[in-house]
Amino acid sequence: MKIYDFAIVFVLAVIYLLQTHQVNSASMSTDDEPQVYIISPENGDEVTSPFTVKFGSKSVDIVAAGVEMKNSGHHHLLVNQNSLPDMNLPIPADSNHLHFGGGQTETVLTLEPGVHSLQLLLGDFAHVPHVPPIISEKIIITVK
Numbered sequence: 001m002k003i004y005d006f007a008i009v010f011v012l013a014v015i016y017l018l019q020t021h022q023v024n025s026a027s028m029s030t031d032d033e034p035q036v037y038i039i040s041p042e043n044g045d046e047v048t049s050p051f052t053v054k055f056g057s058k059s060v061d062i063v064a065a066g067v068e069m070k071n072s073g074h075h076h077l078l079v080n081q082n083s084l085p086d087m088n089l090p091i092p093a094d095s096n097h098l099h100f101g102g103g104q105t106e107t108v109l110t111l112e113p114g115v116h117s118l119q120l121l122l123g124d125f126a127h128v129p130h131v132p133p134i135i136s137e138k139i140i141i142t143v144k
């Protein structure tokens with residue numbers, strides 16, 4: 001009888017541990033993962049220059065460049081890039097790699113009429129992408 005009771009407790013404990021583990025891993029992969037995304041314009045939008053680009057973020061703090069803080073960074077907007085910059089080096093600074101080192105969460109862009117791509121990449125205090133990189137979906141817009 002005692003062995004039987006022990007077996008039931010053991011089985012219940014295993015079921016409890018399995019359920020707890022499943023709940024934890026599910027919440028980690030969805031809610032806690034740092035993310036950046038372009039709020040507007042939306043993929044496929046037609047816009048007129050100049051237009052505002054709004055940056056969104058989740059589970060990461062947006063701070064100014066030079067501020068060394070855990071789980072933080074500043075936005076970089078990649079304009080018309082078919083390949084990503086070297087993830088081990090500071091993100092280049094040019095007209096196709098725009099830095100928002102003041103911790104800005106939006107900008108006003110002027111682009112030539114035509115089709116353009118926009119993508120956000122977060123950089124740390126030294127402008128280096130995180131490991132793993134925190135990068136948005138790439139959106140395609142048309143400037144009229």
Ligand SMILES: [Cu+2]
Pocket residue numbers: 065074075076091099100101123126127
């Ligand atoms: Cu930067």
